[in-house]
Amino acid sequence: MVPLLFAHLRFEIVAPAALFWPKKNALLVADLHLEKASFYARQGQMLPPYDSHATLAELAGLVSVTGATTVFCLGDNYHDDEGEARLEPKAARQLIEMTKALEWIWIAGNHDRDVTGLWGGSVVDEWVGEGLALRHEATADSRLPEISGHYHPKFRIAVRGRHVARRCFVKGRHHLILPAFGALTGGMAAQDPAIEACVGGPAEAIIGIGDKPVRFPLPFRESAMDMIDAGQLALPLATTGP
Secondary structure (H helix, E strand, C coil): CEEEEECCEEEEEEECCEEEEHHHCEEEECCCCECHHHHHHHCCCCCCCCHHHHHHHHHHHHHHHHCCCEEEEECCCECCCCHHHHCCHHHHHHHHHHHHHCEEEEECCCCCCCCCCCCCCEEECCEEECCEEECCCCCCCCCCCEEECCCCEEEEEEECCEEEEEECEEECCCEEECCCCCCCCCCEECCCHHHHHHHCCCEEEEEEECCEEEEEEECCCHHHCCECCCCCCCCCCCEECC
């Protein structure tokens, strides 16, 4: 686990796109986009129909590793409003088992504003506690420090002449944006103006490497990253620390 401090609270990066909150014994994930493949299949674009199962299996594994008793899902839990009812049977059984065993909180997103908790769990527009707000989309003028999703942040770096994209957390003074957790989710560049407008400056992209957070000031200069070790992502520009 990789320590990460935000709003004077301790979190731990436990996967490329998941946070563990020790004080609440909770996992935080965003943008599961369950049933994305079946949504595209309805449009005539056939994708392997295993994304929901894969996403929930990974989440179940993190619950087991961390011992979490609460799960916060920060919006866009399903790829569309009909995805909840369309959830394929194996994934639905997985979800029922988890929501029965855990306190499960769905935060509604822009893709699934009508999420109901059909397979268990409670639904809220946002969650506020411990001096913190959990939302789907970052708000530039938030009164409270907030953790959100929505933007699917990633960064792209040059590794020995090749470009490599990695999911990342974006952290500002009052905002922490989680990358997308879903198996079929894409991403937006961490330095995109839309993210910058919400987070403001200074800000940084963060990934967990080993047991340390590796930080990239935003906006970072891609041309200065050609000396990266592909195995360790050790960057001269990066700093480490909670």
